Amino acid sequence: MEQLIYLYGFIPENETKSNPLPKMKGFDDKGSIYTVPVDSMEAVVCGLDEREFSEKALQEKTENDMEWLQQKALHHHHTIMDLNNKYTLIPLQFCTIYKNKDRLYQTVEPKKEKMKNVLENLKEKEEWNLKIYCDNEQLKDDISQYSPAIEAKKQEIDQLSPGRRFFEMKKIDRLIDDELEKEKSQICEEIHEQLNQFAIEATVKKNWNKEMTGRQEHMCWNSVYFLSKQMVELLKDKMLQIEKSLEKRGFTLELSGPWPAYHFSDLK
């Protein structure tokens, strides 16, 4: 019976010569991970039993066995992270599987020149993720105290009768809500601009809702930066400096990395 090939990623051939692949368990938790030479690259793979890991079986597992999915997702991630710590790596998506080695070669053949360029471009660079969270209430307090627009409105209202003042106060609440959103996006854009100066490339991603993050604060920014290794310390210092300056306004900045270059390995 033929073995399926699970593909984790590609690394430059010369890097495995000086730094051989460590022993790592494969996707089935039985076999080992090994490399297959493809031109001047190495594909990092493991074999899978066709009977156990058919398309149908995998589909069934990913839909109905969440525990399995979690375990395998973590396996994929940890393997990719270990490879990324040792080598320049094009990371692949979860469950990229070929029927056999020939099929892997056939798929890579027309793309290998682009892949080599991507690998060259990934050398000595890292991917970092920034998430910004905001405590809306804290920022609202800050806005209602310090915003000139709100302050002017408040003074205007002070002159009114108590009945009208009530309705005008409601308007102020709405004004504060509008200001809050404006302020949040403006501050996030500014932070991004400041951090982006260290990056070669950046991507802004969508924010997750509270159900996804499980946090009290709102996520108001999510972006990834691709930068050369020597810029990383500068990025971190800048981030900490910005965070400190915004602490009292309810912002939290979270930088994580280095990630495998998931967002910057596209074969454009």
Added chain:
Amino acid sequence: MPIKESVENKDIALIDILDVILEKGIAIKGDLIISIAGVDLVYLDLRVLISSVEKLVESRENDSSVISSQQFDSQRRELSHATSESERWPD
């Protein structure tokens, strides 16, 4: 540096991992076509799984006979309430 260690120590949220491994890194396609729901659906399913395991552990820690008799009692009250309602408002 604590920032740099967060990913290296693998102390990273599952949602971040799913986000990149399910939706990114599509340099080349495989032969097997497995359609996996978006990161949000998968993640929420996993959250349900994690919280149901937590609940299971919690209820095991408590005296389970008390819980079940309480549940039984409330179910009985609901049932008798429903029955008396249907008697007052016959079809």
